[in-house]
Amino acid sequence: MTERPSSDAEHKQRRRPRRSADQNRAEILRAATTEFAMHGFAGGRITRIVKKAGTNPRMIYELFGSKSNLYVATLENALSALRTEELTLEVMHLDPLEGLLKLFDFMNGHFERNGHLVSLLRTENLMKARFMKKSARIHEMSSPVLSMTERLLKRGVAEGKLTADVDPLRLYVMIAALSQFHLANVHTLSAMFERNLAEAKWRAARREDARKMLAAYLQRK
Template identity: 40%
Template sequence: MSDPSSAALAAKPTSKADAPKRTRNSAKTKASILAAARVEFADRGFEGARVDAIAERAGANKRLLYHYFGNKEDLYRAVLLDAYQEIRRGELALSLDQYDPAQAMDRLVRFTFRHFLANPWFPRLLGTENIENARFLKTLPNIEALHSPLVGQIAAIIERGNRAGIFRRDVDPVQLYISVAALGFFYVSNTATLSVIFKRDLASVAMVHEREAHAVQMVLDYLKTKPVG
């Protein structure tokens, strides 16, 4: 005859065993919802995006979506913040301080270009936020702190290049980054129309490589040009 108390203990789940599983499932569900929301917001904009469609795409319960992210506006904010955090993590992983100034800038330009190229949803999402006049971005906590390390990183590269006698000193790191981002952003955002206008397949591997090299050369040539006056 079996011991009833032993059977009861065997049947009763332990909190220690369950907690990691719940944590893993929670993280996976959140990641799936964020990924689905990226696509929906990028494709349809904030106003056109539907929470039902996001939940269906993520294979998640709609109630869980609201539980994890709140309402549609909060979910959009989470997507926007995650997008910026992702590119900042990639820039940090470049370890640019380990390279000489020219190599460091080369790597930053190539990374930025390739990030836009590999994530076409990102330019579309930024386009949506600009249509919204950055009203959601303005509400994100510490958004300036998220970008300040990048500005400091670029400033350090410029300073090192100037000390080495290869870069000009009168360079605003913010203006420089805007130019670096624009060289990739505009190309990716307008590949379809530019391909028709100029009768070139700008999405082809050869043209993409040519554009990337062109972007790097433009930035380095500017940094190496002596200021007028």
């Protein structure tokens, strides 16, 4: 009896190396990040995530349990990358003002390199942090960064270099706003003012403006 020729799909399936649970999880999170950043939670589709990750629906539900759990894990993963890099910054030995400006430089660069994070945060804000509130991990990740900001401020005040009435949380929110507002609104602002705000030269000039504003705000008069 003549053997039936195998299809290309079957051939690829046989040759695809078996992945570990960690590898599957990483591929699914990578695909989910792209999907949810582009389409949001409501518009995100498990079928597209499955295709991009090269997996199957059973594996997604086995590892994450549900679409909402996968979305929360995607948020945690994206923010974890930001927090992990923030906590490796060597700023505590610097002059307090330079340390805080270095934190801004890092955050500004991170958001510019990771547009998916800007999109995910924008989507989650539209839903009033509905899913972020379910994650204890996200809250825990934020605490060390705020503590680092507070220590730099306290040292700067003690050394007579920084103004004494700066709240650490308000400062961190200000740094975050100066790092991503122009990215979250790049298309509308570019259309309104007929200027390409994605242009590298414009962004570099805006970054220097933001640094000067922060320095002027922080320095003791």
